[in-house]
Amino acid sequence: MLKEFTIISKMQRSNLFIILFLIFTCSNTIAQNIRVGLFSKQIVTDIQISIQNGKYLLKTDNLIVDTLKSGENLSLRLINQQFHCHLNDTIYSTDSIFSLISLNTNTSFFINHSNSGSKARCYEEDLIILYSNERLTIINKIDLEKYVSAVVEAEAGYNKPIEYYKSQAIICRTYAVSHLNRHIAEGFDLCDKVHCQVYPYKSMTPEIRDAAFSTENLILVDSSYNPILATYHSNSGGQTASSENVWISPVSYLKSIVDSASINGKNYLWQKKISLVEWKQFFNKYGISQELSSDKYLISEATRNKTVLINNTPVPLSKIRSFFNLRSAFFHTTLDGENIIIHGKGYGHGVGLSQEGAMFMAINGTTYDKILKFYYKDVHIVKLQTVNAIQNSFK
Ligand SMILES: [Zn+2]
Incomplete structure (x- = not known):
């Protein structure tokens, strides 16, 4: 708790007293409905x-x-x-x-x-x-916690370790409370589809419910006490991606890290074969001649960079991934006759938490707070009331 408050040391002393008063009088007493x-x-x-x-x-x-x-x-x-x-x-x-x-x-x-x-x-x-x-x-x-239980059950599935469910509950809650105004014109806070978070039925698994209620009201915030965009994916392939290399903007807490926990997951490695003709046609859209020798089209090393150089022309890895419907943008290639073999690592966009890595860590005794702080850089796990109190003190 003390560590959390070092961040707001620049605030006026009077604001801090108000916040402290609100936190200690309100925490754990407000059941939030959505x-x-x-x-x-x-x-x-x-x-x-x-x-x-x-x-x-x-x-x-x-x-x-x-x-x-x-x-x-x-x-x-x-x-x-x-x-x-x-x-x-x-x-x-x-x-x-x-x-x-x-x-x-x-x-x-x-x-x-x-x-x-x-x-x-x-x-x-x-x-x-x-x-x-x-x-x-x-x-x-x-009740927010019952909603969180249902969403985690739909997203994370059954028979997973409790610390993994807790980390998913905090991610789900963080997303929910930072998107409450999305459907205000329609008379509700969140929809039940993937646009907000899939909410197909009530939670029926006691372990998942325990995970939600034992982390009640906890959310992830950045150093300015704003809820974070807690993105996640299936498997990082051993290294996560920085947000600016997959999307447009850099985000302080979504930085590439080495993630050895993910190499144990079932989605760690994959392969795909693509004809050399199709491969060359794709790169031709970037002005790369189809007359080049086949070895000029090879990608020798998998990286989490934004682009790869083909004959000194930068090509976005995310475009290669989406065009060829690849499991990830983290791969190298080899030649096999008239085909390219793509040797890939991981599954998903690679930004933020790796679900298979988090599960491996949880099975091996890592607690939810350490899992979350491993994948999201320099974040804090705080009560929702803390964030509300800080935001209200500046209104
Ligand atoms: Zn929605």
Whole structure:
């Protein structure tokens, strides 16, 4: 904690006292809820809901009209610009908002609609349904940590070490809290698709839930106390990439590092064969003559540079990767008759945390904070309330 505050030593003393007061009075007492748009890329005009667990209040606009308990079903349908809610033999109508509000702690429901093309999904806590522009907007209002558990489960999968789940939970939470304004015009904070983070159903794995709640409210920040862009990929191939060599801008905490933990992963090495004719045609787009001898097209050493020189012409490695659909931009090449053999390392863009490297470290006893600080340079892991208190003190 003391180390964290050395960063803000330039702040005015009065601000620091306010921040300290807020942190020690607010930490661990605020459960943050977020609103996630469900079925967010689909046009929804009807919904079927089944209560899985607990009791709910049913409200139309702000009026309580009924209660529901486990096993009860509800259907909502748009008819003549009103939406009608069928519960047992009763029909409730509104032209603006329906909500299901949890009456106890472990509430959950199944939800689906006619055009989803998939099975009903199960979510926890509250449900809000808005009507506008002849479609329904479906919003799950949920505790941040339960949301984080569900996203980590969808992203990281099952049977992974707990310290790895903790590092993924902090990455997920950092991303979520720094993108809360993305869908404000639609009435929610984050969507349920890859655009925000995939949120397909509630978390069902106790270990993942423990990982989220044991790191409750922790996020990654840079030296200015701004949440970081915590990018990650499958396997670094033994060396991560600097952000400016893959995208455009340099970022202080996304710097290339040697990552020996990743050489143990299943995505460490790969190979791909490409015809020499196709290979030469690609480089011809950069003004490189197709008449050059074949050995002039070879890349002798895998690097994490931005470009590679072919006959003294710089060619972006990321363009070679995307054109030939390669697993990574970290490779060297050899000749095999009329073909080029690409010998690659790693999987993904290579910037930030390597998932397979982080898993290897976690299995071998490295804790989540050390894993995160290994892959993200000079970052701090702090409570969300700390960041909010600092930002509010400067308003
Ligand atoms: Zn989104």
